Amino acid sequence: MNLDLLFVALFYGFLILFYFRNKEKFKVQGKIFFLYPTHLGIKLMDKIAKTFPRTLKVLSYFSIAFGFAGMGYIFFVLIKGTLDMFLVPAAPPTVAPVLPGVKIPGAPTLSFFHWIIAIFIVAAIHEFSHGVFARLYSIKVKSSGFAFLGPILAAFVDPDEKTLAKASAKEQLSVFSAGPFSNIIMGFLFLIVFTLLTGPVASSMIEGDGIIVNTIMSGYPAEKVGMQAPFVIKSVNSKETLDFVNFSSAVSAISPGDEVVIQTDKGIFKVVTVKNPDNASKGFMGVSGFEQKIKVKDSFKNRYGGNVYEVAKWFNLLVIWLFIINLGIGLFNLLPLGPVDGGRMFFVLLLSVFKDKIKAQKVWKIISLFCLLLIVVNMLPWLGKLVMFLIKPFLYLASLLL
Numbered sequence: 001m002n003l004d005l006l007f008v009a010l011f012y013g014f015l016i017l018f019y020f021r022n023k024e025k026f027k028v029q030g031k032i033f034f035l036y037p038t039h040l041g042i043k044l045m046d047k048i049a050k051t052f053p054r055t056l057k058v059l060s061y062f063s064i065a066f067g068f069a070g071m072g073y074i075f076f077v078l079i080k081g082t083l084d085m086f087l088v089p090a091a092p093p094t095v096a097p098v099l100p101g102v103k104i105p106g107a108p109t110l111s112f113f114h115w116i117i118a119i120f121i122v123a124a125i126h127e128f129s130h131g132v133f134a135r136l137y138s139i140k141v142k143s144s145g146f147a148f149l150g151p152i153l154a155a156f157v158d159p160d161e162k163t164l165a166k167a168s169a170k171e172q173l174s175v176f177s178a179g180p181f182s183n184i185i186m187g188f189l190f191l192i193v194f195t196l197l198t199g200p201v202a203s204s205m206i207e208g209d210g211i212i213v214n215t216i217m218s219g220y221p222a223e224k225v226g227m228q229a230p231f232v233i234k235s236v237n238s239k240e241t242l243d244f245v246n247f248s249s250a251v252s253a254i255s256p257g258d259e260v261v262i263q264t265d266k267g268i269f270k271v272v273t274v275k276n277p278d279n280a281s282k283g284f285m286g287v288s289g290f291e292q293k294i295k296v297k298d299s300f301k302n303r304y305g306g307n308v309y310e311v312a313k314w315f316n317l318l319v320i321w322l323f324i325i326n327l328g329i330g331l332f333n334l335l336p337l338g339p340v341d342g343g344r345m346f347f348v349l350l351l352s353v354f355k356d357k358i359k360a361q362k363v364w365k366i367i368s369l370f371c372l373l374l375i376v377v378n379m380l381p382w383l384g385k386l387v388m389f390l391i392k393p394f395l396y397l398a399s400l401l402l
Contacts, residue, residue, distance in 0.1 A: 004100040007112035015148065035156055037143035041128055045157075049135035056136050060174035063133075067177030068349075070184065070334040071342045075371070078335065082374045095332075095378035098325055102382070107324060108317055118321045122183060122329055123155035129182035130175060131157040137171045139163045169348050176344045183330030190323040198316040205300050205309040208243030210234050210265070212291040220286020221271045228266070232293055235263040244292055254283035336364075337371040 019026060019034065027035040049056065081094025096104045098119075100112045123146075131141045140160040147154040164172060210232035216223050235241055236250035237260060254260055256275045260283070261268065273283030296309045336346035346367065350360035 004110075004112040008100055011112070011116065033147060035147040035158075036145045037158065038145040039143060041124075041144050042131065042141050045128065045131035045141060046135045048132050053136060056133065060133065060136075060170075060178075063177040063181040064170070064173045064345075066181050066184070067173070067334055067342070067345055070180065070331055071336055071345065074331040074334055074342075075336060078371070078374050078378075082377055085378070093378040093381050095375055097379070097382055098328065108320060110321060111317075114314075114318050114321050117318060118325045119153050120155075121322060122186075122325050123153065125182050125186055125326070126179040126329065126333070127155040127157045129178040130159070133175045133178040134159040134164070137167055137175070139167060139171075139175065169352050172348050173345055176341045176348070180330040180333045180341050183326045183333070187323050187326030187330060190319050190326060194316065194319045194323060198312070198319045202309070202312045202316040205296055205312060206294045207297050208246075208292060209295040210242055210293045211244065211247045212293050213287045214289030214291060215287065217286040217288060220284065221274060222269075222286040225269050225271055227262075227264075227269055227271075227287070229287075229289070232265040233262060234265065237261050244290075247290075252282075255281070256283050258283050260285065335371050336367050337375075338368045343368055 022036070025036060027037060029035065078094055081091075084091040085093060092105045096102065098104070098110065098115070100110050100115045102110070104110075127144065131144060134141050134157070140163060141157050142160060143158045145156060147156050159175070164175065167175075212230055212232050213227075214230050216227055216229045233241055233247065236247070236254075239246065239250040241247040241250050254273055256273055258273050260271045260273055262271060262285075271285050273285055276282040276284035300309070333340050334342035334345075337343045343364070347360060347364045350363055351357065354360045354363075
């Protein structure tokens with residue numbers, strides 16, 4: 001049983017129950033955006049705005065400049081990534097749903113508790129920053145709270161839109177850019193924490209325990225001698241290969257036609273190499289999908305116990321996901337798309353350029369629809385996987401009945 005999926009199901013079950021028990025307190029927008037208003041954090045927003053007005057006004061210039069630079073960057077990345085999906089074989093989608101159980105290329109596995117904690121922190125930082133800058137310019141914050149757009153968790157602050165609309169372009173841009181700017185800054189702060197603290201601490205507790213091979217390539221020597229993935233390589237030609245450095249050193253000396261003795265956790269195999277398809281001067285066994293196997297150092301385990309590493313690993317992964325999600329949400333919100341922060345910034349910019357609300361709205365709608373189309377295209381592979389995941393049990397049941 002996948003516990004993360006079970007926790008997700010229980011969590012959303014709790015949210016649905018909470019909604020029906022407090023239905024009269026929710027505000028529903030567009031039939032899919034459910035907001036639960038509170039006054040949590042509003043006094044603190046006001047206090048920070050009044051205590052540091054000069055610092056915040058200086059920061060607002062950086063926030064606006066960073067916001068438009070980020071908008072251009074993420075818009076370019078989205079366009080390029082979408083083109084790569086059609087032109088580059090096996091290119092991954094640029095947009096990915098950040099949910100437990102969804103494997104994002106290049107990212108560690110996201111557990112339920114890492115997900116819920118990270119989403120709460122990221123959303124709180126984002127919306128709190130909007131509120132602080134709204135209060136900086138004496139724009140009333142009517143409420144704050146949590147929300148969900150379908151299954152997507154969110155937080156919100158609700159500024160007085162009439163007052164906000166009457167504010168200067170610079171003040172509006174400051175409020176809109178504050179959320180993404182704070183997320184991106186916090187993302188890089190968490191990257192620093194990972195680089196200087198949690199990463200080194202966790203790494204100091206472990207050591208390599210072999211190289212995991214996940215794929216045997218058809219028609220190559222490894223398959224012909226009966227090797228079956230997955231397995232762990234312990235040594236190559238009597239040279240210990242417990243980590244990637246030693247493994248790379250051992251295999252780099254192999255030439256085509258060499259007999260290589262591979263010690264694995266499934267026995268010892270003798271493989272005669274062939275030419276590497278990418279470099280004819282190098283020997284090739286026909287194995288790929290390498291992964292580092294690790295274990296807690298015996299000296300550390302004997303002194304502190306193995307559970308200490310699991311705790312350090314858990315916090316290290318939390319910091320990694322706080323970096324990834326802060327950066328991802330910060331940049332995504334800078335897209336020139338409809339009602340998100342980048343879309344609102346883009347509309348203010350268009351108004352300043354055209355001096356005509358109708359022309360500005362026309363261009364804004366065209367760009368927003370274009371962004372939405374790109375996002376939908378990138379989400380199609382994930383939607384396909386979701387459909388297959390949902391119908392797989394029924395297909396299995398049907399195969400048993402037939």
